[in-house]
Amino acid sequence: MNPHSDLRAVEGRLRAGLHDPSWPGGSSDADALLRRVARARRRRPALIVACLAILAVVAGTTYAAAGRSLRAAPPVSGTTSPTAEPLPSDLAMNWPPQAYFADAKHGYVVLKSCAGVTTPAPLAEGRATRQCPVYLAATDDGGLSWRPRAVPGATAPDSSDLVTNVLFGSDADHLVLQATTGGPAIFSRDGGRTWTPVPTPTETTDEVPQDGVVIVLRPQTGLGSIRFVVIRTDGRAAQLTGPTILPGLPVTIDGQVGVSSDGTLWIRVVAEGLPNWDYVSRDHGGTWFEVRGPAGTGVIYRTSGPNLYAADDQKRTLWTSKDGAHWDQVAVPATAPGTHLLYEPQSDGALLIGDPSGRRAYLAEGLRYTEEPVDEHMFSQHVGAGCIKAVRDGAPFNLVSTRPAAYDLAPDCVHWGRFPFPIA
């Protein structure tokens, strides 16, 4: 059956149904409706007075309770509550936040608490970093409420360049947590209530199955290869056969294995003194090809669809390619001197271009681009099905160069609210 003709039939049926004279409506009694509207208008002042009165009572009660609580607090710190697993009061998100929404309701964010954690003596490299206990907060109502839980045994460095990753299987209950990229990983089948270590893979696989997630494992000692391990929802682990990063090369993997909305897999290799390059697979890991930016030091964007995009270090010049080998320059719009353009891959394979100095936005598809109306939520960060963005009042496109005070969250990338946790 042809899905396109199916869709046309659905469109026809939808249009006919919505215009059908017998398509029902709500009340048809205009007089009754007008009376209800009039009553609601009269109720409003009384409602405001009532709300103010309730707020005053609640505020007074809370203030009194807080005062009692403060007065009753023990003078010595470190006293534990008799209730099980008391949560620390300094729970905070990493910067940038490590969050993920499996769908518009179910999401997670990594938290840590560094209160009382002492800083170790500086190591030889001068990179002593204290390790803070990790917590995982979960929501099942689109971020309206969160339940933080400790992750036993997991710690994360108190540093913004070493982050904790949470990755998902095929649904919201199966997740993998890796305290640092390349380090040991733990696995949960019940939304983070219980955890087991990811087993050492004893078999190999040619591709990433639908229910699998890929993590990067770095050799703990010596010059072993960087490995890519697939974890399935039943807890089995297998080593992905490609791509091969030769042992001994002074390279690291930037972040985790990226997955575009069309299933394309991206692995970014960072080599000291060399331009970064990407390994890309469009067939779930079966075959990989190398993508190197045309400008040598180019930044490659993890797009869906047939078009690849790369920009130079200064993000002023844009190229596009189909195969990662031959690049054509996109005639990006003229901008003020010194402007660094912003780029954001879209789920439909296009690339959104932002000109922060001119406050304009464009959508590139291949070599062509069209101007787009500017939206305050443009260039937010996608976290699975959801989006997050730094709270940065007044800055165009929410540009962030310093640690923001808070983050906003849209579990469906449409309706925005505030994350209830501060930034560590």
Added chain:
Amino acid sequence: MPDGWAFDEFVRNSLPALNRYAYSLTGDRAEAEDLLQDTLLKVSRAWRRIRADGNPLAYARTAMLRTYLSAWRSLLHRPRQVPLDHDLPRAAADPYGHVDARDQLRRGLAELSPGQRAVLVLGYLDDLSDEEIAAVLNRRPATVRSLRLRGLHALRRHLVGPGAAPDDTPNPQRLQTRTRP
């Protein structure tokens, strides 16, 4: 009541259109009535300005759409309501098949996300183009195309059945842009 008879007259004249719009968005008579009442309350408060602008129906439709979209978060807290028999269209003269088809469409629409539903209602009831819908929803046309395609795919699965849906992975690139004819 603001401007007395003028507002009343507007409500009486536009009630059928607003009713249809509210029911298409909510798929439920009671919720449609609530949405209609909330919308008219907003319209009544801004009636002097709206009347001066000269297009109260367009204002009411936009207000209804935004009320509907902003209410969905709070609706998550409510238990999901199952439509009762008396909520079915009252159309005794129609053949049963016609009633069944309408009810199937209504139930199919109820399965969609508020964003998908809003895009489909604006596109197929109001016949707005993707660009016009994007302007109303304050979203990008590409997002509107994506929402429309996913909504149509979901609706197809409901109307035609899972066996007739070999292509379950919507690709917005395949969807042609809807423009004004």
